[in-house]
Amino acid sequence: MKAQRICVLGGTGFVGSHLVHRLADLGHSVTVLTRRPERHREFRVGTRLRLLAADPYDCRELQQVFADTDCVINLVGILNEQGNSRFQKAHVELPRCVAKSMRETGVSRLLHMSALNANVNESRSLYLKTKGEGEDLVHNTPGLEVTSFRPSVIFGPEDSFFNRFAALLRMAPPLFPLACAGSRFAPVYVGDVVEAFVRTLDDRRSAGQRLELCGPRDYTLRQLVEYTARVIGRSTRVIELPDALARLQGRLLGLLPGKPFTLDNYYSLKKDSLCSDPALPRLGITPHSVESIVPVYLGANNSRARYYAYRARARRAS
Numbered sequence: 001m002k003a004q005r006i007c008v009l010g011g012t013g014f015v016g017s018h019l020v021h022r023l024a025d026l027g028h029s030v031t032v033l034t035r036r037p038e039r040h041r042e043f044r045v046g047t048r049l050r051l052l053a054a055d056p057y058d059c060r061e062l063q064q065v066f067a068d069t070d071c072v073i074n075l076v077g078i079l080n081e082q083g084n085s086r087f088q089k090a091h092v093e094l095p096r097c098v099a100k101s102m103r104e105t106g107v108s109r110l111l112h113m114s115a116l117n118a119n120v121n122e123s124r125s126l127y128l129k130t131k132g133e134g135e136d137l138v139h140n141t142p143g144l145e146v147t148s149f150r151p152s153v154i155f156g157p158e159d160s161f162f163n164r165f166a167a168l169l170r171m172a173p174p175l176f177p178l179a180c181a182g183s184r185f186a187p188v189y190v191g192d193v194v195e196a197f198v199r200t201l202d203d204r205r206s207a208g209q210r211l212e213l214c215g216p217r218d219y220t221l222r223q224l225v226e227y228t229a230r231v232i233g234r235s236t237r238v239i240e241l242p243d244a245l246a247r248l249q250g251r252l253l254g255l256l257p258g259k260p261f262t263l264d265n266y267y268s269l270k271k272d273s274l275c276s277d278p279a280l281p282r283l284g285i286t287p288h289s290v291e292s293i294v295p296v297y298l299g300a301n302n303s304r305a306r307y308y309a310y311r312a313r314a315r316r317a318s
């Protein structure tokens with residue numbers, strides 16, 4: 001594998017921090033752009049990994065950074081938001097600026113993070129609609145060699161799925177009301193997502209492909225929440241919220257600081273997040289199961305799990 005100079009946007013987040021350290025360990029020179037370096041003091045930089053303050057919406061600034069770059073990875077995404085303008089900005093304007101700046105500087109290779117069910121024709125969820133718009137935009141930009149990734153929900157140390165439900169279950173009464181309990185997911189391990197990026201980086205045959213990333217099994221949301229309760233040692237009973245109440249929950253919780261659940265989340269959850277053409281086996285990756293990984297970072301009586309829980313809390317607070 002040839003060492004490359006890689007620029008990563010959104011590399012300080014959950015997936016990014018796993019990916020960029022792996023890329024640096026493999027010998028690549030990795031520059032992680034961040035809007036707020038002061039928020040990432042715990043980020044482990046090194047000789048091959050640097051953190052650079054930049055405004056990802058400033059195309060001129062991106063051009064300057066891309067001048068010394070072989071490949072760009074865009075991981076920027078927002079989920080818990082309301083209103084079209086923020087989604088448009090992060091999922092469409094930003095990829096447009098990335099694509100434009102790459103063309104101006106002659107950088108062609110782009111790995112772009114999208115999501116399962118992202119679709120420009122989606123009528124309700126703005127997350128899925130704008131993710132689809134951004135994905136199409138980069139694939140349709142002439143001169144770019146784009147591979148995009150469409151994962152189901154991603155799990156691993158510091159994820160915001162199992163960690164969030166674990167935190168809620170720890171505070172919850174014995175009955176836990178759950179919106180969209182019947183929605184189905186095939187959770188994919190962050191280490192497998194990282195491996196998919198690593199394996200496609202050098203493989204120009206993957207240009208133009210949109211790779212669906214799923215774990216080995218699918219579950220309903222209810223099954224995943226009940227499983228989380230068992231792992232953290234709670235005997236909670238999950239009850240499905242009727243649809244009208246689930247929508248109301250989205251409206252109300254979306255008004256709280258941090259927007260723990262929004263109406264847009266509710267619309268996204270109405271669609272099962274399952275792969276029709278799973279890419280991991282084709283890439284030679286055997287996906288890890290939820291059961292083999294989650295207890296390591298969420299288990300009730302396990303010192304490594306307590307450490308990961310501490311890191312997840314610190315990340316949510318920053």
Ligand SMILES: NC(=O)c1ccc[n+]([C@@H]2O[C@H](COP(=O)([O-])OP(=O)(O)OC[C@H]3O[C@@H](n4cnc5c(N)ncnc54)[C@H](OP(=O)(O)O)[C@@H]3O)[C@@H](O)[C@H]2O)c1
Pocket residue numbers: 009010011012013014015016033034035036056075076077078090113114115116151152153154155160161
């Ligand atoms: N996690 C999942 O289960 C999942 C599932 C499917 C798809 N995805 C996609 O995978 C990608 C990475 O997910 P993640 O869970 O790692 O996300 P994350 O932890 O929230 O990190 C995203 C990073 O993007 C940057 N960012 C956040 N909001 C931004 C904004 N409005 N404008 C510009 N930059 C912004 C932040 O970097 P700075 O603050 O340093 O600038 C942040 O570290 C996203 O595109 C997401 O949609 C994730």
